[in-house]
Amino acid sequence: MLKAFFKDPLFHFMVIAAVLFVTYDLRNDDADIDxxxxxxxxxxxxxxxxxxxxxxxxxxxxxxxxxxxxxxVLDEIYAREARSMGLDENDSVIRKRLRQKLEFMMQDISTAKPPEQDVLQAFFQQHQDNYRLEDSYSFQQVFISDDQEPDQVNRWLEQQQQRITKGLEPEGHSSLLPANLVNHGAGHIARQFGDNFAQALSSSPIEQWYGPIESGYGKHFVYIEDVQPGTLPALADIKDKVIADWRYQKDQDFQDKFEQELLKRYQINVDMSMLLAGE
Incomplete structure (x- = not known):
C-alpha cells in the first residue's frame, strides 16, 4: 500500500509544490536586494x-x-511594478490565468507516464461504445415535397403508396438530394437529411419500399438495399485516440481529487445575507 502511495500522481504533485514553495521563500529572502x-x-x-x-x-x-x-525586460519591469502596487490583487483575469497555469502543471504530472498496455486495454474495453463504428446504409430515396397544400401532399403520398402496393417504384419531386447512397454512416446521413430521417432508417425494413419518412426537407420513400452493422475496431488501429481519451480522463480524475484535497485545507465562509435580504 505504501508503494502505491508513492506512485500516486497526487503525491508527486505535493512534492513538487513543496519544492516550489521553498524555492519561493528562499528567493523572497533576498527580494529587497535583487x-x-x-x-x-x-x-x-x-x-x-x-x-x-x-x-x-x-x-x-x-x-x-x-x-x-x-x-x-520592459514586460518584466511592468509586471514587478504592478505587483508592488498590488495591481495583481482581486483581478479576475490574473486569477483565471494562475488557475490555468496550475491546471496545466497538474495535467503534465497526471499523465507524465504513458499508460501500460493492460491499463489502456482495460480503458478501451470500459469505453468501447465510444469507439464502435456506426451502422452504414445503402439505400435509394424518393423525395416528396411538402411545399404545397396539405391535401395535395396527402393525395400524392396515397398515390405512391398505391404504386408500392402494386410492386411499382414510387414517384417523387426533383431535388438536389442524392437519389442513391452507398455505404454511408448514420452520422453522415443525419448531417445530410436530419436526425429524424437517420433514426427512422434503423427501424425501416430492408429490400422493400417504405415510408413516408420525415426529413428537414420534406417526406421520403426509401428502399434500403443493405445495412452494415457497426463494428468495434481493434485497439491497435485507434491507439492514439484511445491514449488521448485516457489522458483526458486521467486529467479530470486527477483534478477532481486535487481540488477535493485543496478544499480540505481551507475554511469556506459564504455570506448569503445580502442575497436573502433581496428575496
Missing amino acids: QQVINVSSGRVEQLHQRFVKVWQRTPTQQEMDSLINRY
Missing part, C-alpha cells in the same frame, strides 16, 4: 530567438533581437 536586478539568461534569449524564427520563418537581425530582449 528587486532592481533583471537577469536575462541565455536560455531566455534562445527562447526569444526560437519564437521569432517560428513566427517569421527566418533568423532575427541583431536590431530585432535587441528589440525582443528590450520588450521582455
Whole structure:
C-alpha cells in the first residue's frame, strides 16, 4: 500500500509544490536586494530567438533581437511594478490565468507516464461504445415535397403508396438530394437529411419500399438495399485516440481529487445575507 502511495500522481504533485514553495521563500529572502536586478539568461534569449524564427520563418537581425530582449525586460519591469502596487490583487483575469497555469502543471504530472498496455486495454474495453463504428446504409430515396397544400401532399403520398402496393417504384419531386447512397454512416446521413430521417432508417425494413419518412426537407420513400452493422475496431488501429481519451480522463480524475484535497485545507465562509435580504 505504501508503494502505491508513492506512485500516486497526487503525491508527486505535493512534492513538487513543496519544492516550489521553498524555492519561493528562499528567493523572497533576498527580494529587497535583487528587486532592481533583471537577469536575462541565455536560455531566455534562445527562447526569444526560437519564437521569432517560428513566427517569421527566418533568423532575427541583431536590431530585432535587441528589440525582443528590450520588450521582455520592459514586460518584466511592468509586471514587478504592478505587483508592488498590488495591481495583481482581486483581478479576475490574473486569477483565471494562475488557475490555468496550475491546471496545466497538474495535467503534465497526471499523465507524465504513458499508460501500460493492460491499463489502456482495460480503458478501451470500459469505453468501447465510444469507439464502435456506426451502422452504414445503402439505400435509394424518393423525395416528396411538402411545399404545397396539405391535401395535395396527402393525395400524392396515397398515390405512391398505391404504386408500392402494386410492386411499382414510387414517384417523387426533383431535388438536389442524392437519389442513391452507398455505404454511408448514420452520422453522415443525419448531417445530410436530419436526425429524424437517420433514426427512422434503423427501424425501416430492408429490400422493400417504405415510408413516408420525415426529413428537414420534406417526406421520403426509401428502399434500403443493405445495412452494415457497426463494428468495434481493434485497439491497435485507434491507439492514439484511445491514449488521448485516457489522458483526458486521467486529467479530470486527477483534478477532481486535487481540488477535493485543496478544499480540505481551507475554511469556506459564504455570506448569503445580502442575497436573502433581496428575496
